[in-house]
Amino acid sequence: MNRLAATTLVVFLAVPAAIRAFGQQDFKPPTGPTPRTASGRVDFSGVWEKPYVPDMSKDGKGQQGAPDLPFTPWGEAEWKTYDAANGDYTGACLPFGMTRSMNTPEPMQFMQSDKYLGFLFEQNSWFTVVPIDGREHRKGEATWFGDSVGHWEGDTLVIDTVNFNGKTRLDTIGHPHSDQLHLTQRFSRPDLGHITYEVIVDDPKTFTKPWKNVRTLWLRPDWEMMEYSCEENNKSLWEGRIKVPKYKP
Amino acid sequence: MNATHVCLSACLVIAAAHPLSAHHSFAAEFDVNKPVTLTGAVTKVEWGNPHIWVYMDVKDERGVAQPWQCEGGAPNTLTRNGWSKDSVKTSEQITIYGYLAKDGSKTCNLRTVTLPGGRTVFAGTSAPEK
Numbered sequence: 001m002n003r004l005a006a007t008t009l010v011v012f013l014a015v016p017a018a019i020r021a022f023g024q025q026d027f028k029p030p031t032g033p034t035p036r037t038a039s040g041r042v043d044f045s046g047v048w049e050k051p052y053v054p055d056m057s058k059d060g061k062g063q064q065g066a067p068d069l070p071f072t073p074w075g076e077a078e079w080k081t082y083d084a085a086n087g088d089y090t091g092a093c094l095p096f097g098m099t100r101s102m103n104t105p106e107p108m109q110f111m112q113s114d115k116y117l118g119f120l121f122e123q124n125s126w127f128t129v130v131p132i133d134g135r136e137h138r139k140g141e142a143t144w145f146g147d148s149v150g151h152w153e154g155d156t157l158v159i160d161t162v163n164f165n166g167k168t169r170l171d172t173i174g175h176p177h178s179d180q181l182h183l184t185q186r187f188s189r190p191d192l193g194h195i196t197y198e199v200i201v202d203d204p205k206t207f208t209k210p211w212k213n214v215r216t217l218w219l220r221p222d223w224e225m226m227e228y229s230c231e232e233n234n235k236s237l238w239e240g241r242i243k244v245p246k247y248k249p
Numbered sequence: 250m251n252a253t254h255v256c257l258s259a260c261l262v263i264a265a266a267h268p269l270s271a272h273h274s275f276a277a278e279f280d281v282n283k284p285v286t287l288t289g290a291v292t293k294v295e296w297g298n299p300h301i302w303v304y305m306d307v308k309d310e311r312g313v314a315q316p317w318q319c320e321g322g323a324p325n326t327l328t329r330n331g332w333s334k335d336s337v338k339t340s341e342q343i344t345i346y347g348y349l350a351k352d353g354s355k356t357c358n359l360r361t362v363t364l365p366g367g368r369t370v371f372a373g374t375s376a377p378e379k
Contacts, residue, residue, distance in 0.1 A: 052271060054271065054375070054377070083276075084273075084274035084276045084277035085276060085277050085278075085351060088273050088274050088277035090271075090272060090273045090274065091272065091273030091274065091277050091278070093299070100271075103271070104271040105270070105271055105326060106271070106323070106325065106326060122325060123271065123272075124272075124299075172271055172274050172275075172375075173274070173377075174274065223329065226325040226328070227298075227325075228298050228299070228323065228325055229297075229298050230272065230298060230299045232297045232298045232299070233295055233297040233298065233299070233300070233302070234299060235300075235302060235318075235320075236273065236278050236300075236320070239354075240352075241277075241278045241350055241351070241352050241354070241356065242273055242277050242278055243277075
């Protein structure tokens with residue numbers, strides 16, 4: 001082994017060996033048939049590990065992104081002028097919104113009845129409860145997570161969300177959306193251990209056509225949800241290194 | 250085994266060390282182009298959300314101890330990856346590798362911590378892959 005090879009051995013073995021010792025073990029989701037509720041619907045209940053998706057245009061483990069996002073001129077300008085250093089609403093512990101909550105590396109739990117699907121996000125201990133009995137959207141003020149309703153297409157649960165307040169970003173890197181955002185999330189559970197998840201982004205103010213991500217979620221029966229108080233010790237905001245965005249009235 | 254083989258296997262493990270927090274955009278506070286390595290004595294550990302913070306005294310070129318503060322991942326996900334609030338202890342001598350804050354203060358984001366026994370652990374940075 002020459003000197004370069006020896007140096008490389010030391011440099012690259014030192015860190016990963018230690019990461020192995022302290023790090024996450026390989027996990028395989030449980031196997032078995034798709035579980036169903038007493039009424040025969042696919043049951044999505046459980047604690048789920050999600051792929052971390054900081055950039056919805058990119059692929060990753062369990063994630064197929066959408067390269068070359070089809071921006072409108074307005075969307076392109078919003079994207080090119082975004083700088084998180086000028087204001088990061090997530091750093092200020094404001095609500096992440098639907099896509100960015102689904103994108104986080106923290107797990108989530110689904111709780112399901114015939115009428116509702118509860119999305120319990122560990123990120124900041126937020127939740128949103130979605131009627132899944134086929135009802136229409138409610139009329140009301142726009143919100144951070146939007147208004148969601150669900151219906152079944154065979155064994156696929158389709159969640160339709162509108163009426164966003166436009167104050168969020170789609171992902172950590174900061175891809176924009178407007179208050180015209182219309183999200184379609186499609187959930188199926190091909191077996192016990194997996195959810196196949198599609199999210200379709202349709203926002204005519206920001207994008208010229210809809211685009212989507214396709215992901216896999218993994219059942220984690222070995223995990224339980226934990227408290228996550230974003231405000232507990234948010235030093236970066238308190239000490240001025242993270243700024244609150246200046247939203248237009 | 251040659252260097253290429255070593256890098257191939259080892260780098261895969263590095264890639265498996267996923268970010269352990271998405272509380273905020275990394276770029277809102279830190280500069281991925283300003284990596285830093287610091288060695289010093291731990292003065293305090295804050296084990297709380299949305300990030301753990303490790304405080305340490307680091308001697309400057311004149312030998313004067315300077316207080317630094319460095320942000321790690323979220324305690325929940327660090328816990329699931331083998332950490333506890335006692336993983337880094339007060340008075341211990343550690344070496345950290347991370348990224349400097351954009352504001353020029355003695356603040357950094359932790360990628361790895363090398364513990365007194367020489368073991369190096371991933372500390373949950375959300376820095377983008379370069």
